[in-house]
Amino acid sequence: MKVAHFSETREFDPKVMKRFTIHDSEWFRIINFNLSAGLTFPVHSHDLDGQLSIQVMEGEGEYLGRDDSAIPAKAGDILVCDIREPHGVRATTDMRILVTIAPPL
Amino acid sequence: MKVAHFSETREFDPKVMKRFTIHDSEWFRIINFNLSAGLTFPVHSHDLDGQLSIQVMEGEGEYLGRDDSAIPAKAGDILVCDIREPHGVRATTDMRILVTIAPPL
Numbered sequence: 190m191k192v193a194h195f196s197e198t199r200e201f202d203p204k205v206m207k208r209f210t211i212h213d214s215e216w217f218r219i220i221n222f223n224l225s226a227g228l229t230f231p232v233h234s235h236d237l238d239g240q241l242s243i244q245v246m247e248g249e250g251e252y253l254g255r256d257d258s259a260i261p262a263k264a265g266d267i268l269v270c271d272i273r274e275p276h277g278v279r280a281t282t283d284m285r286i287l288v289t290i291a292p293p294l
Numbered sequence: 295m296k297v298a299h300f301s302e303t304r305e306f307d308p309k310v311m312k313r314f315t316i317h318d319s320e321w322f323r324i325i326n327f328n329l330s331a332g333l334t335f336p337v338h339s340h341d342l343d344g345q346l347s348i349q350v351m352e353g354e355g356e357y358l359g360r361d362d363s364a365i366p367a368k369a370g371d372i373l374v375c376d377i378r379e380p381h382g383v384r385a386t387t388d389m390r391i392l393v394t395i396a397p398p399l
Binding site (some may be wrong): 267268 | 295296297298299300301316317319321322324345346347349357359365366370371372373374375379381392394396397
């Protein structure tokens with residue numbers, strides 16, 4: 190049993206996305222990304238089985254997908270997609286997200 | 295790609311914990327539990343490989359474990375434990391938690 194405190198990784202850089210690994214095991218990985226307003230987590234995918242969730246903890250922006258698709262993303266929203274599906278995030282305001290990947294890459 | 299809205303399952307019952315499945319696949323399951331102040335999600339475990347996270351989204355209380363152990367739990371805290379480890383939650387205030395289990399039971 191291990192408790193992480195999400196409040197302790199509330200750091201932003203206006204130029205680059207900040208990344209904090211909250212948990213990593215053979216079962217899943219949890220990563221906190223903090224994006225300053227205007228930053229984009231570029232669309233990407235991996236040719237691997239598995240799924241991931243992208244949970245918006247704070248702020249708002251858009252979930253990005255295949256062919257320039259964009260879906261509104263705000264605090265409380267949880268996207269789930271296959272690791273193989275193109276996915277990304279664009280921040281309109283400062284934005285904190287929590288990504289869970291199973292199995293971890 | 296599928297987006298769930300955590301704000302849509304903000305329902306409490308003073309007598310029983312409310313449960314909403316946010317996602318379920320062969321990779322992981324995400325469940326939202328809402329506990330009114332005073333309610334307990336009893337300590338339990340399953341004899342299966344895998345891990346789970348218990349994320350406090352709102353409110354506060356305690357993470358419960360083996361031998362009556364209790365760890366403070368407040369919004370932003372994320373507990374990770376093996377599915378085999380005894381785990382539970384006690385709500386001091388109305389409390390919303392998000393549980394991710396991989397692989398799903």
